[in-house]
Amino acid sequence: MGVDDVPMDDKAKRMRDLLSSFYSDHPHSSIPTNASSKYATLDTINTAMFDADQYMNLLVQKSNLEGLLQRHVEMAAEIKNLDTDLQMLVYENYNKFISATDTIKRMKTNIVGMESNMEQLLEKIMSVQSRSDGVNTSLFEKREHIEKLHRTRNLLRKVQFIYDLPSRLGKCIKSEAYADAVKFYTGAMPIFKAYGDSSFLDCKRASDEAVAIIIRNLQGKLFSDSESIQSRAEAAMLLKQLDFPVDSLKAKLLEKLEQFLDDLQLESRQINNASADSSEPPKQGNSPSSDHEASTREFMEAIRAYRVIFPDSEQQLIKLAQDLVTKHFEATQKQNERQICSTDLLGMLRVIWTDVLLMDEVLPEAGLSEFSLKAARVNVKQFIDCTFSRLLLQISDTLRKIQCRPNEGEAEYSLQSVLEASKKAVSEGSMDVLQDFCQLLDDSLGLLVKLRGLIIDWVQEGFQDFFRKLDDHFLLLSGKTNFTGQDQGYTEGIQKEKALFGLVLVLAQLCFFIEQSAIPRITEEIATSFSGSGVRGYEYGPAFVPAEICRIYRSAGEKFLHLYVKMRTQKVSVLLRKRFTTPNWVKHKEPREVHMFVDLFLQELDSIGTEVKQILPQGLHRKHHRTDSNGSTTSSRSNPLRDDKMIRLNTQRARSQLLETHLAKLFKQKMEIFTKIEHTQESVVTTIVKLCLKSLQEFVRLQTFNRSGFQQIQLDIRYLRTVVKDAVEDEAVVDFLFDEVIVAAAERCLDPIPLEPPILDKLIQAKLSKTSEENPASS
Known part of the structure; x- marks a missing residue:
């Protein structure tokens, strides 16, 4: 295998190791010097402790002739490559040495001319410094004289201001510019403290008399009912700047804030009444809500000023703010007890939420957002409950028309008309209630957005509870059988008995209608508009269970039908018993x-x-x-x-x-x-x-x-x-x-x-x- 067949990574690694061992001052070996021959391997050729004879003996023992020839060829190629690499390394280092030498020569040439330039610059700096010292010496006396004149001029102005201060204060009293008067007097206080008993005795006495008048006027403004709460707060701030003991006024000013709070609550009631009549077009001028917001802002500014005057009054102000929100929700609760719709409730909650946001800017420590959220939960839940109660009352009033005797000139209610009216009261009344509740979900008011999940659960739970109560109410209506008392005439007893028969029959068919038509329609509407995720846990199951309601009314319809048959049969049986026993x-x-x-x-x-x-x-x-x-x-x-x-x-x-x-x-x-x-x-x-x-x-x-x-x-x-x-x-x-x-x-x-x-x-x-x-x- 040739040298070119060796992987590049192994070849590069071996090259680095060889060069490192060549240039290293402290070569190390992977085998100890006193290692025996049993630790010798073929890799020791790259170490400093290489033993040629031992290496050859080990190579002859482990390789055959063909392997020795192959190893010879490989080593020859490696030696050639090492020589080539060493030559290239020497060439590269030589080029770097030449470049460094040239750079040093250029630096030496440039530094030679710089020394003379530095000497010339030093001479010029010394010349400028000497001329500057001469100018300062010649102008020193004049500059000192000018500064002395300037100080004298300022002192004369202060003296003139002190002499003019009583007249200035008098003008401020006439124009009621008490803030300027306090600023002038506090500015002159350091001079009065230093020279008020000697040079400016008369000026100090006249100024103190004017300030005494100012203090009395500020006190009068502080406790005047005609003044705004902001003006009272400014008066308290000015008294504090005049070192007047305003702590004694703390309770009185807090009482004024509480009185203003009552007036603000009265305006809130007016807004509630105005929001109830949303059909009238807005008139020219400020609307009640804008007037209320302006009053609330004035109240917030007063609280801000009160905090500045009395830094330790935070808890009292928090209680005031929470009382305001509580009174707002109490007014809303009273409105809920009347017949109001979701539009009216939204108008009230919007006014309350506006006040809360304004007060959060001034008094964030009160935590009014969470405080109002808890109160809003009660109000919205009460509104939903009251709405279902009114729907139950409407259905009950419709059914009671059977028992009402018509006055002269009035037509008697037929059972069919009462049944149709009752069906309409149940079906359309439920749809109107759902549409009313949808406005609460669709509104972007911050309070309602946080209560969305609860509103979904409350509506579903409300319908479940409403139909259960309606079933109980049907049973209550059908149970009033005592219509033939001795104090009643025979005709009246017969009419009431007949009305009861008709009522029970109407209830039977109305239960059948609720099971077959009303519940499916309400279920579809709830699935469409109130299908969002509520906060009710899965372990409690769904809040509205249509199957259970249908089962209740199926059973109630059969019960009322049997009751009608029983009542009618009992009446006939009384007739038959009298016939056969007489x-x-x-x-x-x-x-x-x-x-x-x-x-x-x-x-x-x-x-x-x-x-x-x-x-x-x-x-x-x-x-x-x-x-x-x-x-x-x-x-x-x-x-x-x-x-x-x-x-x-x-x-x-x-x-x-x-x-x-x-x-x-x-x-x-x-x-x-x-x-x-x-x-x-x-x-x-x-x-x-x-x-x-x-x-x-x-x-x-x-x-x-x-x-x-x-x-x-x-x-x-x-x-x-x-x-x-x-x-x-x-x-x-x-x-x-x-x-x-x-x-x-x-x-x-x-x-x-x-x-x-x-x-x-x-x-x-x-x-x-x-x-x-x-x-x-x-x-």
């Missing part, structure tokens, strides 16, 4: 017409139908007629065989056979009588009819009838069956319940012989004709 059924006379309780029962059904038609939608389900269902087959209208059988029931054996047939029918058909109540007209009316018929069956089973009483029940039920069939949804079940009543009456009858079908039909037709004549509109 007469003596064992001695009942032969039936001549349908009993009056049937008309009352139908009137109640008509009232129920009128209410549900205003509130509930029509159902989509097809009516279950008798031919479409597995309903009862024992109806006296559709089963003539049953009529014949009822005629022959004149013995106890026939009555037992009827009971066995009825029980067999129940186990065979397994009819589902009561199903889930839907938010439809037909479902509610049908459920009420079913419950009333079940109550009627129970009342029948508690009585004992003779033949005429049984026939009266048969007539009444037959007429009800004819009239009610078109008003119910599940006709088959209703027919079954009618049959149950007939069977129960037959079981409790001593002689259950029914009316002849012709007689029954004749009586029913007579009742239908009479009803048509009394109510031609219904026919």
Whole structure:
């Protein structure tokens, strides 16, 4: 391998080592001098302790002939390269030595002429110095005389100023230029202290008398209510410059600041009232907010002057500033209790924040920004809570219109109008509240920017709590059932009872609307406008949970619907109980017409139908007629065989056979009588009819009838069956319940012989004709 094949880094390193060892005064070896041959290696050729014989023996032992020849060639090339490099190094150093020699020669030539120039410069400097000494000697006496005259002139001016000082002070008193007077007097004090008891005694006495007048005038200005707080502060500063003991005035001046603070708070209330009426255009002149800002700036200047006069009054001034901010927020809190919008609140907070920024410039130690931030949290949270409370009150007032009796000339509120108004109050009222709160988020006021996350949480928590309170309020409204007190008239009790029925039905449908429409719309708006990150921790979950609210109102809607059915059924049950407990059924006379309780029962059904038609939608389900269902087959209208059988029931054996047939029918058909109540007209009316018929069956089973009483029940039920069939949804079940009543009456009858079908039909037709004549509109 040739020398050119060796890497450049290794070659350069070896070259540096060789040159270093060549020029080194203290060569060192990597192997000790007393090292034995076992430490000798082939690398020792570059050390100062190199042993040629030992190296050759080691090389012969480790290399073959071909390796020795190769090593010979390499060493020859290295020797040649070293000679070349050494020659180049010598040439380079030689050039540097020649260049240094030339430079030294040029320097020697230039320095030779410089010595004579330096001698000439020294001669000229000595000549200038001698001439300058001569000029100073010749002008010394004149200069000293001029300086003496100048000092005399200045002294004469001071003396003249001292003699003119009383007249100057008098002019200042007349023009009320007390600042100039104090400046003149304090300027003359050093002379008065030195010569006031001798040469300028009269001038000092006259000046002191003038200053005494000035002090009295400044004191009067300090305690004058007509003077501004800034003028009072300047008067205190001048008194302090005159060495007047102003510490005794500290409490009085602080009292003036507190009085000014009250006046400033009064202006703040005026600004609040002015901000509430934002619809009026601004008039010419200064606006209330600009006047308030000017007054606040004057107050700040007074505080700045007070700090200069009394450096140890920082804590008192901090308390004053915090009291001002506290009173501002108290005024805002009182405004929150009224019906104000976010625009009014923003106007108040903007005035407060302006005052805080102004006071921070003068009194940064008070920390008013953080102080006002804490107070603003309370005010904004109160505003949000009050807004939700007003929305709850609006919805409540809308619902209470059902219970209000109209005055003369006023139209009665229909259930449908109250329901629509309530829906509007919930939906549009919630949207208006959200838009109002959006203004708080969109405003760039420093206070609100810091509270943005809290406002988002408060709004979401507010809606969650609002709908919970609204549900509780619905329950409270529906629970006021005591409308028939003895101190009230019968008509008023009936009207309030009717209003309660309508209110419960409206609440049921309103809960259904809130679940289906209002909550999704509010959820979408909150996701759009209040989706920013709040400060509520993730461990607490979201503040507004629509699913929970929907579940609450789904349950509440079903609860109110069941309550309406229960209340209506209870009223009818009272009527039925009175009907069956009053007469003596064992001695009942032969039936001549349908009993009056049937008309009352139908009137109640008509009232129920009128209410549900205003509130509930029509159902989509097809009516279950008798031919479409597995309903009862024992109806006296559709089963003539049953009529014949009822005629022959004149013995106890026939009555037992009827009971066995009825029980067999129940186990065979397994009819589902009561199903889930839907938010439809037909479902509610049908459920009420079913419950009333079940109550009627129970009342029948508690009585004992003779033949005429049984026939009266048969007539009444037959007429009800004819009239009610078109008003119910599940006709088959209703027919079954009618049959149950007939069977129960037959079981409790001593002689259950029914009316002849012709007689029954004749009586029913007579009742239908009479009803048509009394109510031609219904026919």
